[in-house]
Amino acid sequence: MTIDLPELRQRVAALLASHPPATTEPLDFLRARYDAGLAWVSYPEGHGGLDLPREWQVEVDALLAEAGAPDNRSGTNVIGLGMAAPTILSFGTPEQRDRFLRPLWTGEEIWCQLFSEPGAGSDLANVSTRAVRDGDAWVVNGQKVWTSGAHNARFAILLARTDPDLPKHFGLTYFLCDMTDPGVDVRPLRQITGEAEFNEVFLTDVRIPDSQRLAGVGEGWKVANATLNNERVAIGGKAAARESGMIGRVAQTWREHPERQTIDLHDRLLRLWTDAEVARITGLRLGQKLALGQPGPEGSAMKLAFARISQQLSGLELEILGEDGLRYESDQGWTMVRPAYVSLTGRDAGYRYLRAKGNSIEGGTSEILRNIVAERVLGLPGEHRVDKDRPWKELDR
Numbered sequence: 001m002t003i004d005l006p007e008l009r010q011r012v013a014a015l016l017a018s019h020p021p022a023t024t025e026p027l028d029f030l031r032a033r034y035d036a037g038l039a040w041v042s043y044p045e046g047h048g049g050l051d052l053p054r055e056w057q058v059e060v061d062a063l064l065a066e067a068g069a070p071d072n073r074s075g076t077n078v079i080g081l082g083m084a085a086p087t088i089l090s091f092g093t094p095e096q097r098d099r100f101l102r103p104l105w106t107g108e109e110i111w112c113q114l115f116s117e118p119g120a121g122s123d124l125a126n127v128s129t130r131a132v133r134d135g136d137a138w139v140v141n142g143q144k145v146w147t148s149g150a151h152n153a154r155f156a157i158l159l160a161r162t163d164p165d166l167p168k169h170f171g172l173t174y175f176l177c178d179m180t181d182p183g184v185d186v187r188p189l190r191q192i193t194g195e196a197e198f199n200e201v202f203l204t205d206v207r208i209p210d211s212q213r214l215a216g217v218g219e220g221w222k223v224a225n226a227t228l229n230n231e232r233v234a235i236g237g238k239a240a241a242r243e244s245g246m247i248g249r250v251a252q253t254w255r256e257h258p259e260r261q262t263i264d265l266h267d268r269l270l271r272l273w274t275d276a277e278v279a280r281i282t283g284l285r286l287g288q289k290l291a292l293g294q295p296g297p298e299g300s301a302m303k304l305a306f307a308r309i310s311q312q313l314s315g316l317e318l319e320i321l322g323e324d325g326l327r328y329e330s331d332q333g334w335t336m337v338r339p340a341y342v343s344l345t346g347r348d349a350g351y352r353y354l355r356a357k358g359n360s361i362e363g364g365t366s367e368i369l370r371n372i373v374a375e376r377v378l379g380l381p382g383e384h385r386v387d388k389d390r391p392w393k394e395l396d397r
Contacts, residue, residue, distance in 0.1 A: 003050055005059065011036060011050075012063045026070035030106040033064075039072075039105045043089060047101050055284075072107045076152060080104045080111030084157050087227045091174075091215040100155070100176065112153035114144040114177060114201060115224065119397055121146070122368045124159070124228075125168045125221060128397065129203060131160035131175065138162075138175065138213070140183075140206040146362070150186045150199040153179045158208075159224050162217055164393040171392055172220030176212040183207075193354045228364065229299050246310050246352070247276035249345040250317045260320055272313055279305045297376035300369040307359035307366055314356040317349045325349045 003011075019032045033039055034048045041057050043049025065071070072081075081104070088100055103109040120126040129142025140160055150156070156177040163171035179186070183206040188196035215223045243251055254261065254269055279302065286302055318325035328350040344352055360366040374380040387395050 003052060005056065008041070008050070008052065008056060008059065009063065012038060012060055016064075016067050016069070021067055021069040027106060027108070029070050030072055031102070033069075034102050034105050038064075040085075043101075047089065047097055048105055072105060076149070077104070077107055077110050079113050079149065079153075079157075080109070080155075083113060083227050083230050084111040084155070086230045087157065087223060088176075088214065090226055091223050095211070096176070096214070109154040110149065110152050112147050112150045112156045112179065113227075114147060114150075114156045114158040114203075115227075116146045117143060118145055122365050124224065125172070126392075126395070126397070127159055127161055127172065129158075129160045130164075131162050131173060131208070133162070133210075134207070136210050137207045138173075138210065140175070140177070140203050140208055142203050144201040144203070145199075146189070147186075147199045147201050148197055148362070150179065150201050151188065151196075155179060156201075157214075157227060159220050161392065162220075165391050166218070167389050168387065168392040168395065169221045170218060172224070173217050174214040174220040174223040175208050176214060177203075177206065177208055178212075181206055181208075192357060193351055229297070242277065242280065243273075245276075245345060246313045246356075247273055249352070250313045250320070253317050253320055253349070257320055260322060265316070265320060268316055272309060272316065275305070275309050276313075279309060297372050300364065300372040301377060303363055304366055304369040304373065310356045310359045314349070314353040318353050321349055325353070 015033060015036050015038060019029050021029060024032075030039075037045055037048065037050040038060050039048030041050050041052040041060055042054040044051055085101060085104055088096055088104075092100070100109070104111060114129075115124060115127070117127050117129060119128060127142075129140065129144065131138040131140045138160075140158070142160065144158075147156075156179055158175040158177040159172055160175060161171050162173040165171070177184070183204040185202040185204070186199050187202070189198045189200055190196050191198060250269065251273065254265075282305075283302060286298060327348065344355060347355075364372075371383065375382045
């Protein structure tokens, strides 16, 4: 079935007519939107989409926003929407797609990512969390760290080692873990902002049904790479309006303080404005690959650029504000309160400056991303690796 833009607009109008936003419960509206194929229009029919070009999503979102429709993109399920969903779509069984995608999109089930470990961060293939087959289930033991949103999550994408006799990249398997199962222990990690977005997660004899294994046994590295490529596009390649996000906030600060404008600051702001616009347009192109389920290593370059630009912009904003930029007005303060999601641009400049420091670590460190760009994009020789072909159990840890 071929759908053109006019018919897509008609479908949006029909949704609004049958579920008026003013009188429909937000969750009911989101469920109806998913069922109408207007959740993510590039996804297949029956899974929230209509097999349409991803750029048409902008049209749908604009029409629904104009009508005052509720939105699922509150920021609380970034990992679910940007990483888990496209991975499940690409590698999941029909039963897994049916079970997980709809409540994920509506926000009924929040997701987190159980990848990094104390001894396997940048070297993700070195994960030691073990999954041992026991009948129709897997028993999982290990520790994960830097897990964003685990305290709110119902499910997690999990990378575990299922065969220590194979080299580290080949003995991994990918699972969908229920965070409410016995043996899952989530503990907060306080960050430089004083808040605790991140966690360490301890897994003790957690039983995961084999029906929640994604792809084949031993194919975890392949699936994890697809997830990471989606993550880097989601973090660094978001399609956005011109002068939105961090560059928009800093440009606004500049315009509000003409008394602090200097030639040097103006030159730096213009250069970063240009960098941000180049990154934004590149993100639009990468979005097409993401929609087709083909995110590649180019996403690493986008995420690398995002981290640099974000950190430089947040630093520039403090210079523009002078002593006013030293104020830290977060009402969370230095407490262990779990912050409700607030957009980075909705916080004060001091918070933005501190929080942006994590941009070069989360989602792949900038150092690792430079290696990926060098090897997979530019075709440069890879680093010498002595452990690539040795059984994982023989490696020094």
